[in-house]
Amino acid sequence: MKILIVSHEFPPVGGGGANACYFLSREFVKMGHEIEIVTVDFNDLPEEENNNGVLIRRVKAKRKHKEHCSFMEMLDFLVKATPLCMKLHKENSYDICLTFFGIPSGPIGYLLKKRYNLPYIIRFGGGDVPGFQDRFTTVYKILGPAIKTIWRNADSLVANSEGLRKMALDYYSKKDFEVIYNGVDTDYYRPSEDKNSEDINILFVSRLIERKGLKFIIPEVKRILENTTKKIRFTVVGDGPYRETLENMVKENELEDYFFFEGQKNREEILPYYQDGDIFILPSKKEGMPNVVLEAMACGLPVIISPCQGAPELVSDNGYICETDGFADKIIELINDDSKRREMGKKSKERIDNLFGWNRTASSYIEIMNRILDKQDV
Helix, strand or coil: CEEEEEECCCCCCCCHHHHHHHHHHHHHHHCCCEEEEEEECCCCCCCEEEECCEEEEEECCCCCCCCCCCHHHHHHHHHHHHHHHHHHHHHHCCCEEEEECCCCCHHHHHHHHHHHCCCEEEEECCCCCCCCCHHHHHHHHHHHHHHHHHHHHCCEEEECCHHHHHHHHHHCCCCCCEECCCCECCCCCCCCCCCCCCCEEEEEECCCCHHHCHHHCHHHHHHHHHCCCCCEEEEEECCCCCHHHHHHHHHHCCCCCCEEEEECCCHHHHHHHHHCCCEEEECCCCCCCCHHHHHHHHCCCCEEECCCCCHHHHCCCCEEECCHHHHHHHHHHHHHCHHHHHHHHHHHHHHHHHHCEHHHHHHHHHHHHHHHHHHHHC
């Protein structure tokens, strides 16, 4: 099968959605499919690249930051990527198009179908669903009719968690959404075999934006310190527009000795942070299916997560789902109970091994694609 994937983010650009695009494309190639990706250029990345069999084409669109982009930058990608996708399809005659995400790539899938009858799938990650990001509220009101047209004409709509599916259906209920979970690379993300430190390292990995909720944890740290005799530290991995605000909060609460902001790390750099962690926290307001939680679980960490989208699928006996005002109590509990913390970490790894391999995820997408193509042949 010849598959065109359109995504405005692809590693090293972007976050969880970009990683999902990378791993899915890699698995598709392993399964014998031909994959070409149209994505955004950034700094000195090559315009064309073959990455382990995945052909990557990068368009020179406006993009100021590796970790995040504005709506206007997304729009610029859409304008620049559309003619390239049209040209590539005329040259290669793809069987199907997979777009990451509804915005900004969805319109490209729609145009390819209208012009060339190429079927397309929209894979939703969270921010492309109206109501997910407050900063895009006005934009989505303006674009509402166009968004619904793009969704209606898609051959399949795929959310990466049941919670995201429900959010999407609240916006547009005339067409059902399928759910395919994200996966995680268990060959790479794995527990450390020689972690011996008795200090407790509480890990937070994310883009540093307000929605991720770290601001709710910082004021509670003094109470956490008062309720344990163990030495603890908070490791924050990631970057973004909210970093300065968070660092100022740490200073205002006189917690500089306990918080360590490590900045953005690429895939090759981040593994030691997971392996050195003891507890993973994600007090996020909204998610799709957070890849960072999958990675932390694969490395054997218990998880404390807010009741955001994806949480029920990820966390059961391997951690806690609670509102942000309950995080401190759960952190204190896991700091002081070594056996519970380690047992929950083992459960995290078991849950990943049983449910969240990328091969399983890729196979689910291929099943949908085959079903779509079979209908076309009838």
